Amino acid sequence: MVNNVKPQCADVTTRDLKMQTISIPGQVGRLSEDETVMMGFLEFRGPYADSSNVFNKSGLLVVLTLSNDEIEMVNVYQTEDLQASAEAEFVRTNSALPIRVAVYEAPYLELNELDNLAALTLAEFEN
Numbered sequence: 001m002v003n004n005v006k007p008q009c010a011d012v013t014t015r016d017l018k019m020q021t022i023s024i025p026g027q028v029g030r031l032s033e034d035e036t037v038m039m040g041f042l043e044f045r046g047p048y049a050d051s052s053n054v055f056n057k058s059g060l061l062v063v064l065t066l067s068n069d070e071i072e073m074v075n076v077y078q079t080e081d082l083q084a085s086a087e088a089e090f091v092r093t094n095s096a097l098p099i100r101v102a103v104y105e106a107p108y109l110e111l112n113e114l115d116n117l118a119a120l121t122l123a124e125f126e127n
Contacts, residue, residue, distance in 0.1 A: 037102055039073070040124035042117065047071065047100030051086040058111070060104040060118055061085045065097040074099070076121050078114030 036043045039062060047064050048054060059082050063075040079085040086101045093099045106114060 039076075039102065040121040042104050042121060044102035044104045046102035048086070048102070049098070049100055051083050051090060051101070054083045054086040054101065054103055055105065056081055056083045057105045057107045058082070058109070058114065059106040060114060060121065061089070062102040062104075062121070063089050064100045064102065066100060067097055071100070073122075073125055076118050078111055078118050080111070 036045055037047065038044075042060070044060070044062060045053070046062075058080045059078070061075075061077060061079050061082055062073060064071045065074055066072075077085075082103045082105065086103070089099060089101060104117070106117070109117070
């Protein structure tokens with residue numbers, strides 16, 4: 001667990017995040033529920049084009065956009081319901097670029113611990 005790390009952002013969902021480019025060659029169209037991608041030091045399931053493979057568990061949700069062969073990180077945040085949050089992201093998107101979501105399920109972690117992991121995941125891409 002990551003108890004000794006102070007959260008760098010209390011509310012990750014409202015931060016103005018700059019786009020982060022993640023090069024994942026050949027993984028733009030993956031939809032299989034057993035596929036994973038490493039982001040920072042965590043292994044996320046996805047990326048998915050809809051919420052059918054996302055479960056009603058707490059964890060981290062990463063919102064991504066697709067452009068050519070690049071995937072860009074738009075947001076990463078903790079949520080108590082990954083499925084509902086993923087559905088909301090697909091509904092609210094107004095981007096011309098398609099979005100995908102990746103999930104890190106962690107029902108055993110407290111929300112403040114998930115905030116820490118979200119901040120650490122984001123920091124990996126800001127460096």
